[in-house]
Amino acid sequence: MQNPTYTVLKVAEILNADAKLVDEQRVVQYLVIDSRSILIPENSLFFALSSHRNGHDFIEDAYIRGIRNFVITEHKYAHKYPDCNILIVSNALMALQQLAGYHRSQYNLKTIGITGSNGKTIVKEWLYQLLAADENIVRSPKSYNSQIGVPLSVWQIQSENTLGIFEAGISGVNEMETLADIIQPQIGVLTNIGEAHAEGFHSKKEKLKEKLKLFKDAELFVYSPDYVTDFNFRDLPGKKRFSWSSTRGADLRIIAVEPIAQNCYLRAIYLDREIECMLPFKDRASIENGMICWATLLALGYSPEQADERLERLSPVSMRLELKTGINQCSVIDDSYSADISSLAIALDFLNQQNQHPKKTVILSELFETGRDDLHLYTEIAALLAQKKVDRLIGIGKHISNFAHLFNIEKAFFEDTSAFIRNFPALHFNQETILVKGARRFEFAKISKLLTQKIHDTVLEINLNAMVNNLQFYRSKIKPGVKIMAMVKAFSYGSGSFEVANLLQFHKVDYLAVAYADEGIALRKAGISLPIMVMSPEQSAFDAIIKYRLEPEIYSLEILHSFNSALSDYDFDYPIHIKIDSGMHRLGFDDAEIDQLLPILTNAKQLKVQSIFSHLVASGEAEHDGFTQAQINKFTIISNQLIDVLGYQPLLHIANTSGISRWPGAQLDMVRLGIGLYGFDSVLTDNRGLQTTMALKTTVTQVKALTSGETVGYSRRGVLPNGGTIATVKIGYADGYNRSFGNGVGKMIVNGHLVPTIGSICMDMTMLDVTGIDVKPGDEAIVFNHERTIAQLAEQIGTIPYEILTNVSQRVKRIYFYE
Numbered sequence: 102m103q104n105p106t107y108t109v110l111k112v113a114e115i116l117n118a119d120a121k122l123v124d125e126q127r128v129v130q131y132l133v134i135d136s137r138s139i140l141i142p143e144n145s146l147f148f149a150l151s152s153h154r155n156g157h158d159f160i161e162d163a164y165i166r167g168i169r170n171f172v173i174t175e176h177k178y179a180h181k182y183p184d185c186n187i188l189i190v191s192n193a194l195m196a197l198q199q200l201a202g203y204h205r206s207q208y209n210l211k212t213i214g215i216t217g218s219n220g221k222t223i224v225k226e227w228l229y230q231l232l233a234a235d236e237n238i239v240r241s242p243k244s245y246n247s248q249i250g251v252p253l254s255v256w257q258i259q260s261e262n263t264l265g266i267f268e269a270g271i272s273g274v275n276e277m278e279t280l281a282d283i284i285q286p287q288i289g290v291l292t293n294i295g296e297a298h299a300e301g302f303h304s305k306k307e308k309l310k311e312k313l314k315l316f317k318d319a320e321l322f323v324y325s326p327d328y329v330t331d332f333n334f335r336d337l338p339g340k341k342r343f344s345w346s347s348t349r350g351a352d353l354r355i356i357a358v359e360p361i362a363q364n365c366y367l368r369a370i371y372l373d374r375e376i377e378c379m380l381p382f383k384d385r386a387s388i389e390n391g392m393i394c395w396a397t398l399l400a401l402g403y404s405p406e407q408a409d410e411r412l413e414r415l416s417p418v419s420m421r422l423e424l425k426t427g428i429n430q431c432s433v434i435d436d437s438y439s440a441d442i443s444s445l446a447i448a449l450d451f452l453n454q455q456n457q458h459p460k461k462t463v464i465l466s467e468l469f470e471t472g473r474d475d476l477h478l479y480t481e482i483a484a485l486l487a488q489k490k491v492d493r494l495i496g497i498g499k500h501i502s503n504f505a506h507l508f509n510i511e512k513a514f515f516e517d518t519s520a521f522i523r524n525f526p527a528l529h530f531n532q533e534t535i536l537v538k539g540a541r542r543f544e545f546a547k548i549s550k551l552l553t554q555k556i557h558d559t560v561l562e563i564n565l566n567a568m569v570n571n572l573q574f575y576r577s578k579i580k581p582g583v584k585i586m587a588m589v590k591a592f593s594y595g596s597g598s599f600e601v602a603n604l605l606q607f608h609k610v611d612y613l614a615v616a617y618a619d620e621g622i623a624l625r626k627a628g629i630s631l632p633i634m635v636m637s638p639e640q641s642a643f644d645a646i647i648k649y650r651l652e653p654e655i656y657s658l659e660i661l662h663s664f665n666s667a668l669s670d671y672d673f674d675y676p677i678h679i680k681i682d683s684g685m686h687r688l689g690f691d692d693a694e695i696d697q698l699l700p701i702l703t704n705a706k707q708l709k710v711q712s713i714f715s716h717l718v719a720s721g722e723a724e725h726d727g728f729t730q731a732q733i734n735k736f737t738i739i740s741n742q743l744i745d746v747l748g749y750q751p752l753l754h755i756a757n758t759s760g761i762s763r764w765p766g767a768q769l770d771m772v773r774l775g776i777g778l779y780g781f782d783s784v785l786t787d788n789r790g791l792q793t794t795m796a797l798k799t800t801v802t803q804v805k806a807l808t809s810g811e812t813v814g815y816s817r818r819g820v821l822p823n824g825g826t827i828a829t830v831k832i833g834y835a836d837g838y839n840r841s842f843g844n845g846v847g848k849m850i851v852n853g854h855l856v857p858t859i860g861s862i863c864m865d866m867t868m869l870d871v872t873g874i875d876v877k878p879g880d881e882a883i884v885f886n887h888e889r890t891i892a893q894l895a896e897q898i899g900t901i902p903y904e905i906l907t908n909v910s911q912r913v914k915r916i917y918f919y920e
């Protein structure tokens with residue numbers, strides 16, 4: 102059997118839906134919530150969920166892509182698609198959960214439920230690695246742990262499975278019971294409970310109490326007493342309990358943690374005797390996750406010897422897809438974490454989002470799906486590749502090669518990775534986007550190394566999921582129908598060009614804005630089709646602007662005249678944007694010029710005023726609220742004058758990020774989202790609700806011991822009075838690490854310690870004082886990330902986050918990741 106199989110009639114019964122069925126025996130195997138990721142449309146059921154966007158708006162798109170079964174809540178769609186099965190319910194999310202819960206209850210499956218603040222996904226993946234030898238396991242894909250992710254995870258259960266491992270995460274009260282009813286775990290594992298975001302809860306205790314509801318009916322509960330100090334022992338869940346701790350009495354009482362080389366030895370008292378295990382990691386988070394897995398194995402009845410043997414073979418879990426610059430102008434998506442069909446579908450979606458090269462290639466190892474025969478598996482993969490418009494497949498491994506005939510695209514097959522590497526030159530990778538996806542044992546890291554440019558060890562990592570989170574955060578703040586223009590000027594505030602624009606286009610922002618024409622041209626050449634406004638359209642670039650259909654900001658009569666005359670006789674209704682100066686005094690028409698502007702616009706048939714806009718100078722600052730209101734009023738008056746003569750209604754917009762947060766009344770037709778997308782909003786305390794999108798990392802090149810009296814760097818500014826150790830890292834002011842960070846002002850994180858700079862910052866290098874810390878060449882130094890924030894860096898040198906971001910120079914390679 103593959104995927105669950107229910108007839109749509111059966112589904113209607115389970116959901117108690119008001120059903121309009123045209124083909125009641127049609128089989129439902131896949132649940133779809135996003136019209137862009139559809140595997141096999143004929144056997145999919147689309148749920149029109151409503152969160153930030155109304156899912157009903159995507160029914161048409163899903164229909165065009167071949168979906169014929171829908172769960173909806175809005176009756177007006179019931180008769181729009183006469184050839185479809187329509188199930189009308191009162192709440193589509195609850196219907197999804199109900200269906201998954203029903204499916205789960207059909208199996209008497211041993212199930213582990215995992216929750217906590219941190220480490221859920223790692224613990225889930227490691228338990229999978231540890232138990233796969235004995236069980237046929239179904240588990241949550243990636244970190245599918247939400248109100249939507251959990252039902253989709255549980256839906257994967259098949260009769261062959263002997264164990265389910267599912268994670269659950271919540272963001273508010275009264276969410277966990279629902280997830281508990283869907284997962285129905287007999288074994289509960291509680292991971293690290295952090296201090297982070299008690300948002301959505303009154304207190305830490307309330308948050309934990311809610312989390313523990315996952316285990317309300319559990320037979321066995323694995324936990325650390327350190328995290329449940331607020332609870333009475335008898336209030337803890339679980340008929341049986343198994344505890345672990347390194348600070349207090351527990352079933353597994355850890356007494357020593359000793360890092361040795363890249364590993365860590367743990368010793369503990371268990372059943373009155375001393376036992377040990379080795380973990381192939383040494384960072385704190387991995388050690389704690391390793392302890393949780395150790396406790397779980399023992400709680401499940403494995404002997405300490407078995408546990409040790411398995412823990413020592415754990416391998417790192419990286420859930421991220423990385424997008425890197427490749428050789429011969431290729432883009433490379435590196436995903437060698439897992440090789441199953443659900444993660445392949447996610448990776449193919451990401452590949453499909455890329456528009457920068459017309460050609461898309463997939464390098465794929467053979468996959469293993471338990472309980473699936475190869476013919477079914479590769480038939481499905483072939484359908485998936487065709488649907489995601491992949492142009493070329495390079496298959497590696499004997500099994501996939503045997504099914505070469507199923508793939509009707511350009512293709513090549515190799516028995517193993519070395520055969521591929523021997524034939525590498527003949528494959529002519531050039532100007533294409535390449536997805537590298539293989540099971541671990543195929544060692545695809547070797548392939549991505551061949552395909553990617555060597556990077557000079559200082560990288561800016563951009564978390565695309567965080568960016569999407571931030572986009573949705575602002576979407577939830579704007580009124581329905583208000584459009585979003587995403588500001589991608591200055592390489593998207595330093596984060597990249599087409600990589601970010603692709604993401605924004607995929608997530609359906611309405612407009613992009615760049616500063617200069619060449620930025621817009623680069624986006625067009627990379628396949629971005631969204632409308633793009635150019636804020637400083639230079640006259641010399643008008644021809645290119647028109648050729649690439651970019652939309653100029655018109656801020657003066659002079660630019661209006663010259664742009665108008667650059668248009669040919671054949672152009673008409675060319676989109677332009679009129680900028681009003683309502684108080685910024687940078688660019689734009691002021692009151693005095695409006696009278697001259699009006700008659701020109703009425704007569705210029707070649708032009709179409711797409712929008713009228715202005716910019717707020719202090720939307721985030723309460724002391725200037727009077728001024729902001731005056732700007733809004735002035736803008737309203739002037740834009741009304743313009744609309745009167747135009748006789749049509751252009752889009753009006755004035756709010757930037759902090760305008761969205763503080764001036765809901767000024768959302769007008771569109772908002773211009775800039776810095777908020779990248780994770781900063783001066784209006785929000787600690788950027789609450791936003792996620793960190795960027796991390797700047799560099800590498801230690803050399804470590805030196807200095808005796809007292811020696812000095813460091815130019816002009817001998819660095820002094821270690823008592824001697825000590827310094828580490829040189831590969832970042833300098835030419836990379837954007839400002840000279841003001843020198844002489845101890847700036848700090849970086851090295852091996853978990855915050856260390857100061859010493860001496861002046863050089864052009865390409867910086868020296869750090871690492872006295873007393875274990876550091877060696879090759880170690881990583883973090884300039885900024887979610888812990889060491891850009892806001893802190895900005896404050897230290899008296900600037901704003903915008904400048905820190907945009908200063909990171911183009912020679913620093915960008916790596917994009919997506920989970």
Ligand SMILES: *Cc1c(COP(=O)(O)O)cnc(C)c1O
Pocket residue numbers: 588636716756757758759773774775776777
């Ligand atoms: C940069 C810019 C924005 C975005 O401002 P944020 O504060 O980054 O949101 C909006 N409008 C104009 C005209 C801009 O130049």
